[in-house]
Every structure is written in C-alpha cells, then in structure tokens.
Amino acid sequence: MDRLPKTFVTPNTNYSTRNTVQIFWFLLYNILIVPLLFVGFHIAALFNHKIRRGIQGRGKLLQDIENAFPVLSPDEKRILFHCASLGEFEQVKPILKRIVEVIPQCKRIVTFFSPSGYEHVGQCPYLDLAIYLPFDSLRAIRQFLNRIRPSAVIISKHDIWPNLVWALHSRRIPIFLINATMPKDSLLLKPILRSFYRSVFSRLNFVAPASETDRQLFSNLLSPAQQVEVIGDTRFDQVYFRSQESFQKKLLPQDLVSGHVTVCLGSTWPSDEIHLFPAVIELFKEFPNLLLIIVPHEPSPKRVEEIRRFFENTKLNVKTFSQIQEEESNSYPAVIIVDRIGILANLYSYSQIAYVGGSFGPGVHNVMEPAACGNTVLFGPRILNSPEAQKLVELGAGAVVNSKQEVYQTLRKLLADPSVTKKKGQIAARFIEENLGATEAIINKISSMMAKKRES
Structure with a gap:
C-alpha cells in the first residue's frame, strides 16, 4: 500500500486526536473498503455491460x-x-x-x-x-x-x-x-x-x-x-444558456409545429405513462390541433416500439423523431416519439406545456429545462427531491397531478386557455432568470x- 498522505501526519499535538481518527479511516478505507469495491465492481461487470464498459475504458x-x-x-x-x-x-x-x-x-x-x-x-x-x-x-x-x-x-x-x-x-x-x-x-x-x-x-x-x-x-x-x-446553482445558468441555444436550433420542421399547441412529455417512465397516455388520447378528441412529443427516459428500441403500438391503436398518426429527420413528407404526425438521447432540453423550446417524468416513480427529473423555455410544468406527486419543482408549484407556474383524471383536467384547462398557459410559462422562465x-x-x-x- 502507498504511503500515508503527509497531511495526515503533523507534530502539532493540538490535532493529535483528530489525526488519529483521520489515520484510522484512511487505513480502514484502503485496507478493507477499496479491495472490496475493486472485487465488487469486477464481479458486477460480469452481469452489467455498463460497469464492464467503465472498467474497460x-x-x-x-x-x-x-x-x-x-x-x-x-x-x-x-x-x-x-x-x-x-x-x-x-x-x-x-x-x-x-x-x-x-x-x-x-x-x-x-x-x-x-x-x-x-x-x-x-x-x-x-x-x-x-x-x-x-x-x-x-x-x-x-x-x-x-x-x-x-x-x-x-x-x-x-x-x-x-x-x-x-x-x-x-x-x-x-x-x-x-x-x-x-x-x-x-x-x-x-x-x-x-x-x-x-x-x-x-x-x-x-x-x-x-x-x-x-x-x-x-x-x-x-x-x-x-x-x-x-x-x-450553476444549473440555472446552464438551463438558461441551453434554452437560448435551443430557440436557435431547428430540430423539427416549422410547418410541423406552427398552428399547434405542443405538449412535451419528458423523461417518462412506464409509471408516468399509465396516467398520461389515456388522458392525452381523450384530449386529442377535444383539441385536434394538439401536438404531442414523447421523450421516454430510456429510449431503447423496445420502449419506443411499445409506445408506438399504444398510440397506433388509437389511429393517431405516429412517427419517431428519426423518421421525421430522415423522411421528406408533407404528412406530419400528431404524436412524435423521440428515439434519441441528449435533445430533450432543446425540444422543450417547441412546447408550451411540459410534463416531467420520474415523478410517479423514483422522483421527478429536471424541471428547470422546461421552465427555462417558458413552459407551464406538470409533474406527478414525487417531487421532494426537487426544490425547483416545489418552487414552481408555489409560484403557480407548476402543478402536481396525482392520477390520469388530474392529468386530463389540468391539461384541459391549460389547452382551453392559452393566455393562462402563456402567463404561467412566463413566470417559470422568470424564476430561472432570477437565479442566474x-x-x-x-x-x-x-x-x-x-x-x-x-x-x-
């Protein structure tokens, strides 16, 4: 084992007790914990390709x-x-x-x-x-x-x-x-x-x-x-910086988004989707100009195909983001399923209303990205991990939805009154700007x- 870091050893007796504790933890960590972690990672790599790639890298x-x-x-x-x-x-x-x-x-x-x-x-x-x-x-x-x-x-x-x-x-x-x-x-x-x-x-x-x-x-x-x-928190600076970039990027054709009210469902898990999808299907009947962007948390081919099949059964026109990028067509979809990673923050620049996933599961994901783009932000009940989500609710720029009925009712009110939706989105954007x-x-x-x- 390498030698003890020199800052753990000092002749100053005022710090002798503290140094003894430091040395104890240093030795315990390196004699016991580090070897266990090393072995544990390598065993886990046999079953987990992500850990295996990290070790190889x-x-x-x-x-x-x-x-x-x-x-x-x-x-x-x-x-x-x-x-x-x-x-x-x-x-x-x-x-x-x-x-x-x-x-x-x-x-x-x-x-x-x-x-x-x-x-x-x-x-x-x-x-x-x-x-x-x-x-x-x-x-x-x-x-x-x-x-x-x-x-x-x-x-x-x-x-x-x-x-x-x-x-x-x-x-x-x-x-x-x-x-x-x-x-x-x-x-x-x-x-x-x-x-x-x-x-x-x-x-x-x-x-x-x-x-x-x-x-x-x-x-x-x-x-x-x-x-x-x-x-x-530099996250405020980053989401603001990225939102300004997003408004300059052209990820979707202008003809596709113009004339529509766009709702983006970001970082969704299956636990979110069982509440969201039935509600938005009903809303399509009342709001034919609705455009829905779905960004699953894990956009694997299997998950994308599961979502596609669900919406195709409703006879709505559904396309993946890749199809829109690759095809030249005048037939634009009502539902876009995003099958790429790393573009969600940019896609929020196209929407007026956003739902942030994880909030019916492990905890809500990043609510600051849609807020920076001026979205009214919705999420499920699990937001204790996000002070920003709680603040958006307090400001009236965000709302908690606890069931598919609440998803339907909340979205319907926002879609029916664009001026209210716009005002809430402006409050959300101002919250980001005030924390730069x-x-x-x-x-x-x-x-x-x-x-x-x-x-x-």
Missing part, C-alpha cells in the same frame, strides 16, 4: 492522457472537473465556457465516473480532454495526478472519492465542491459514516451548497474554518484561490 486512461498532453509545461494551468455522469457535466458547462473567456490559456479536463457521461459527452468546444476518473486506489490516483498535475479540481454536486480528495489535499491542490446537495436523510449523516465522511469533506477548500438547507446539512461534515458559501449568476461567482472563487496558491 479505464484500462487506457493513462494512454489517453499521454496522447492528449505528451508534454506538460510546469507553468501551464490545468483545471480538472469531475462529474459522476452527464447530468453533472451539464451543470459545469457554463463554467467551462466562462473559463475559455477569462483564462483562455488554461487546459480544461473533465473526468466521469459513469459510461453514460463519458460516452455521450460529444464534441464540446470548451474541453481539451474527457476521460474516466480512475478507480479510487492509492496507486491509481497517484499515477493519474502525476500525469494530469491539475492546478485546481472542481467536483460537481456529490461524487466524492476519498483517496482522490486526500491526495489532492496532500499536494495542496485546491478542491471545490459546487452545486452541492444533501438529502435530509442522507446516509452520510449517520453517526459512524459521518465521522468517516468528515475526514474526507474537511479536506475540501471551498464548498458551494445549492441552498441554505444544504449548507446547514453540510455543516455536520465540515470544519468551522472551511469556506462555505451559498452562491447559487452562480457561474461568475464560482469563477471568481477559482481565480482567487489559484492566485493565492501561486503566491504561497
């Missing part, structure tokens, strides 16, 4: 870095962003874009834990390199940091790995945790785990909780001397801390 990690940066200048700034998956990457995009503008000579590197982030990052003009984060062993982390040599590290939201944080701290590399959220019932706050995670979180240089409630919860894991500040600015605040913090590091 990490096998060429160091070579990918070598190919991207054959020579690393000691004077060159490199900022490393870590994102668990694609959703967290979307949150750091406005920061990446702004860094290009204010520190253009800085290299920008993003690491992912999940293949769903790494494989779908695409051609981002603000990135110099996208790679997997190595497995959290001491040796892998040391090799990785020796190759990358970051000037600062920014972790988006929650994906904290102990050895990574301990190693960065021992090298005096500033660590930022942004858009940080913590559920009230988080396991991190349980007595024994709280002690362990305090040994990790206390090494962060700056924590930016997403809300005051999150700040109070994080205080259980942080030391009084740490910099903690609620400066907003976190990106600039984070950039200022990064620049300040990096300057202090150079001076020390």
